[in-house]
Amino acid sequence: MTTPTDSPEQLDSVGIRTEGLRKVYSDSKRGRVVALDGLDLVCQRGEIYGLLGPNGAGKTTCLRMLSSVLSPTAGKAFVDGVEVSQDPLEVRRRIGFLSTSTGLYPRLTGRETLRYFGELQGMQAQQLEQRIEELIHVFELSGFVDGPGSSFSTGQKQKLSIARAVLHEPPVLILDEPTLGLDILASSAMIEFISSARSHNTCVLFSTHIMSEAERLCDRIGIIYHGRLLTEGTYDQLREETGEEYLDGVFLSAVRRADEELEV
Secondary structure, three states: OOOOEEEEEEEHHHEEEHHHHHHHEEEEEEEEEEEEEEEEEEEOOOOEEEEEEOOOHHHHHHHHHHHOOOOEEEEEEEEOEOOOOOOOOOOHHHHEOOOOOOOOOOOHHHHHHHHHHHHHHHOOOHHHHHHHHHHHHOOOOOOOOOHHHHHHHHHHHHHHHHHHOOOOOEEEEEEOOOOOOOHHHHHHHHHHHHHHHHOOOEEEEEEEEOOHHHHOOOOOOEEEEEOEEEEEEEEEHHHHHHHHOOOOHHHHHHHHHHHHHHHO
């Protein structure tokens, strides 16, 4: 975890940092639920960090708090040096956020949607139009971008939502299952796009259930379970730590060890 003794250069390189991040809420059926339990996490600029965990582990809760959609019960979160709870509007300017619940306006065309959100980000007209054309090419949107959102397939909505998230070229990307709903060709293009973020010194934090994506993309991987970060490291470090060859084995080993510790 980043500490006060870190040099200014090290602090400048941090895209995302959490300190004891905690989220507790009440559920009518389950009662008191600890969704996130003291998460300490650092993701550097120019790094792709993958967050793995089963459903309900706290991944989406974490990403939503970093994006300022949810407020933490305790702890702090910083995005590109800005404390999320202190200046959520500035955080939103510095991130591209993709959620599995991201919606689109059904009456707007894809092009109109991108233009609308670009204007919200304060992009100048000429710059915005150039960027829209670039993203239409990158994400292969030309076949549907001028149709209404109500006509889009699940995969088309996902591609447009990601284009919207990266439109203003933010220094931090927070992506919740970015290839959800995409076919093999579109998923491959998306993975290549995320990988290219390194060359732009972008900090990328993303969640996925697809182990091959994490193996291919991530500089570091964190495994989260019951709201806690069980372990993190490079793929090779995690393999050495668990003695498992493949990432699914690494994941299962970490989760089983946590369950055994809870039973003791």
